[in-house]
Structure formats: structure tokens, C-alpha cells
Amino acid sequence: MTELVIISGKGGTGKTSILASFAALAGNAVFADCDVDAADLHLILNPTIQSRNVFSSGHEAVIRQVDCTQCGECYDVCRFDAVIKSESHSGELKFTVDPFSCEGCGVCVWFCPVKAIDFPECVCGEWYVSDTRFGPMVHARLGIAAENSGKLVSLVRREAKKIADEGGRDLVLVDGPPGIGCPVIASITGSDAAIVVTEPTLSGRHDLERVMELTRHFQIPVYVCINKWDINPEMTESVESDAVEAGAVLLGRIPYDREVTNAQIRGVSVVEHGKGPASESIRGVWEKWLTM
Amino acid sequence: MKIAFSTTGDSLDSPLDNRFGRAARFLVYDTDSSAFEILDNSQNLNAAQGAGIQTAQAVANAGVESVITGHVGPKAFMVLQQAGIKIYHSEAPTVSQALELFNAGSLQEAKSSDVRGHWQ
């Protein structure tokens, strides 16, 4: 079984549109949407949810006001400015924890002299196992302003792999998040290969460099494809030669094509939509990948 | 000498679990008395991060000298190594079969982690 992750460094380069087309072309695969922050793959694959699961991770400090003696120890030990000190009109002190700033480190819980701080587990989102017209899909929704997207990403990948193992499917296609931080690291570590979708812009080039540094750091074989290459053909050349120099294998170019947006509006993948030059190019990229 | 086997069950006939950090439990076998005890690892099975590290710590604190398992991630490997614990890989189907192989001297000691870290 092969686990292939599609990432981009920079957001909005067409990663999900391309992955949805790969899903249509792959045949015997399982899909994992690891862009849990802003998951979009379901808008194209239109999954029917088979099982819905709560994702809880980490803890959050909550001060029980009835037991609090207003000693201020929690305020002093918190390094994340998450304990808020307020004073009422009558001059009475009150300490509360701002859930958005709380890191879940538990230091205040440990040091509260009267043990007035609860530390419940946080419900951070939901994850789903679904059926799609191309095969099973594992996806998730991170709660608003929630933390620990890296752990949710690891979980989605693990479940997708399990389904592939059990169902004798030979490919797991992972839609990765943008950036180079924790959810991206969780998406790529230990996977068999990464395809980076980038665009011929200075920003795209800059972000490709950083994301390839990351794949090198974690020793993931990397393949590159340039989307909207005709926006700047010269830049495409130079991005491609930089990529090859940095150790990537090129999979091809996809032209700018408004039919990509039209496919998205119709809720189908670009290759199913079948109109415009991008559809053919994406098919070409997939065929090239298959020869690797 | 005590040996820890990663396992999904609770007897010598139980399957060897090929994961170390996220193994459900460990069977700790004492070669002197031929007795064994079960070390539950379910809290680390679901750890947010660093499952291998915590598991390695628990195994080390159980006083074992050797670990027989499938795959050990890099961080867990470091902890076991620092604790002076020897690591043996085995693909034997059950704990008792792995033990036989160990007693026969046919398991090789692992000198490095054999899987890339899952980072979390």
C-alpha cells in the first residue's frame, strides 16, 4: 500500500481540485482530508457519512469560582496570559481562564493551593468515515478556534490507512494542509511520497522552497507539479529548475483554466467535468505519477 | 531478568503487537521465575503526542532489561537506550514464539530505530 500526500506550502494553488481528480482516476483508493482547518474535499467527493466520532484532545483549565480564594497563584504561573484578573466595582478580585489562550499545560491546576481548578478534556472536533462515489473517505472538522490539529491529522491518516489495509486498497490519497507547521508535519511524516502543487509566482517559489526543506527534513520523496503555469511561463521554467535542483521529480504542468472553477461550482472533479485544457493536463500528471 | 513483549492480549499465546509506542499492553516475563505480569498501556495508546516516549518510560520503570517488539520509533528508541534497555525486533506471531527465538539466541539486537517518527 502506498500513502501519497498532496501539499502546497502556499494555500490556494489548486491542491484539492487536483486531488479530487486523482480520486476519480485512482480506482482502488482511500481518501483522507487532512486539511482539517479548512476541509474542502467533501464539497467535491460529496461523502455519505457512515460513522461520526468525537475528537477530544488535550485539556483546558477551568476555575471553580466557589472554591477560588483569589490568591493569584494561577495568574502568576501561567506563561500564556490565559488567566485573566478582573476587579469588580466593590474591589473584589476574580480570576478566570480565557479558553482561547489556554495552552492546556495544567501548570495552574498543579499549583493551585486549594485545588480549585478543573482540567476537563477538550472536545476539539469531529471526524467521519464516509463513502464516496470513488471509495471510502476519512475526514474531520476541527472545532472553531480549536487546537491540536496535528493530532487530528494523525488520527485521520491512521484511520484511512486502517481502512485501506482492511479493504485491500493499494493507495491512500492524503489532502494536506497549507504551511509548514504542526498539521503539515503530521500530514507528511512517514508517508511514502509527497506531491507539491505550486504556482509560478514569486510567492509560490518561496513557499515551495520552504516546503521542500521540510520534506527533506523528514526524508519524504517529493514530486512537483505547476498549476496555472501559463500565468508566467518564465517563472514556471525557473521554479521547475529550482525544484529539480532541490531533488524533486517533475510531474507536469497544468494551465490556468476557468473550467476548474466551473467544475467546483458543479461539485464535480475537473476530470469528471471534462471540459477545458486543465482536465487533460491533470490526467497527464496522474499518468506520469503512475509510471514512478 | 525481565523481558517486555508488546502484545494485544494477556497470555503467552497472545499475539505480539508490532507497534511499540501504541501497543495496548506489555507482557513482562521474568526469566528467573518463568512468571509474567501484564503492564497496561492503554493510556499511552491514545496519547496526544509522545506515546512512544511515555511507553518507553513506563517499560523502563517496570525494571525490564530487554524489549521484544515489532517497530520502535526514534524517540522511544532514545529513551530505551538511555535507560540501558536492549531492543529486539521480532515478527513472531505470538509472545511465546518470540520468547523461544530469544532463548535460542536467534533475535538480533536493534542498533537503531527502524521506523520514522510519526512526530506525534
Next chain:
Amino acid sequence: MNIAIASGKGGTGKTTVAVALAQTAAGPVQLLDCDVEEPNAHIFVKPEACITHAVNVLIPVVDESICDANGKCSEICQFNAIVSLKTKAMVFPELCHSCGGCLRACPTGAITEEEQQTGIIETGSRDGLEFVMGRLDVGQAMSPPVIRAVKKHTKQDALTLIDCPPGTSCPVIAAVRDCDFVVLVTEPTPFGLHDLILAVETMRELGLPFGVVINRSDAGDRRVEDYCRDEKIHLLAMIPENRKVAEAYSRGESITTAVPELVPLFRSLLEKVFELVGEVRT
């Protein structure tokens, strides 16, 4: 005044809008690039006289000669970043959140902290625009410390524009916190709409006033506009699709120089934001 420029979905033109606003605003202006995983604003601003400083986090160091392996450090650590073995403790810096818990919990005083670099900050300026950018070191997982370090450069008496990371999780929260207004940039596609809804929910949860800019406004359908109308969300500007904009972007040219006819659009966008912030304040 602090104005954050954010978006749920990446690649919608957040940086383009942030730079354009910074270049068209009058008076003292600073632009903070808080998209520290993939910072790009500098490509368009081209800051001069840059100074680089390290962003450090505190990581525990265990003095083995004092450590008595009591295990308290490992017990308090929620992130499994420190383990206690029979003779010593081991630290895993990449898992550490720098909460200082182990240091406080250790009864023997064997733990101290040392600084470890996690990213850098660059400051510079261009044509009166003050520019600050954060950059997370490759291989580091946690961007909020770098984002917080960038935001420390916020000046009270200037207009501060903050280019945010995409998404809705912790890095975005760190970037938009304490801002007076958030400009959400989206595009009129199903992905754009879906991610905009998540961003809107996030801003509402945080209690931050916000408005929406639709970029490439004629390149998709009307669902984003309809959504904004139904939800009574301020539509701040519509930027039509323009090949000249895309080409300028690809070369790293700012939109205000490449397509000067768009300058009035950004001026009026900024005025609308000022008006809305004024309403919130009074």
C-alpha cells in the same frame, strides 16, 4: 488601530490586500506579516535596511548531578516532552510548549531553562511603511510563539495591518487576537464560501468585528454575496478578476504599482473599515 487581514482558505489574495492597504494608507503605517509558516508580504513590500533577530523559546535543561529521578517533571508535563528514568530525565524539545511546569514542579531544583531558536523576525521599512515579518524555522511545529513575537512590534500610535495565516486554528487566533477589526478575504467559489463560513464563525466566537472582501469577484458564482447579505455581513469591497493583477503578483510587484487604477478601491475599503471601527467604539 490594529486591522487583521485573514481568510479561511489560502490563496484568496490576503497578502495582496494587506500590502495594498499598507501602501495606500495615509500617516504612520506598519505591516506585520504573521503568516510565519509561509511569509510572503516582503516579496511585494521589498523592505530595506532589514535587521534580523532570533525568536527563542525556553526549553528545560536537567542537571543530572542534582536530578534524583523523582518523576515530578514527567508527571506535570501534558505534552510528554520530558521523561524521568531511574537515573535521569530526558527532554524532547520538539514536543515542549515552554510552559515552565517541570521547572516549577521539580523539588530538587535540577531543572533550569535555556533559550532555543524557533524562528526569526525581520524588521525593515520602505517608503515610510514600517515592515515586520516573522519566519518559523523549518521543522518547528508551533508558530504561535513567533506570531506573538511579531505582534510585540505593534505601535500604539500607528495604523497596524496584520497579514494572518490561513485557516481557523491556533495560529490564526494568535494573529487576530486583540485586533480592532478583521478583513476576511475570500473568492466567489464553493471552497471560498465554505472556508469563509468557518472564518466568520471563528470571528463571531472571538467577538471580533469583521467584514468581507471578495477577490476575483466575477470569477465564480454569487453564493458568497448572497451569504453575506443573508448573514448581514459588511461587504467591504469586490475586486474583479484581472490578468494584470495575477501577472504582477507572479512577478512580486505590488498591485498598487502595477494596477494603479485599483488604488481608489483600497482607499475606500480602508475608509469603510475606519467607519465600522468607529461605530464599534462608540
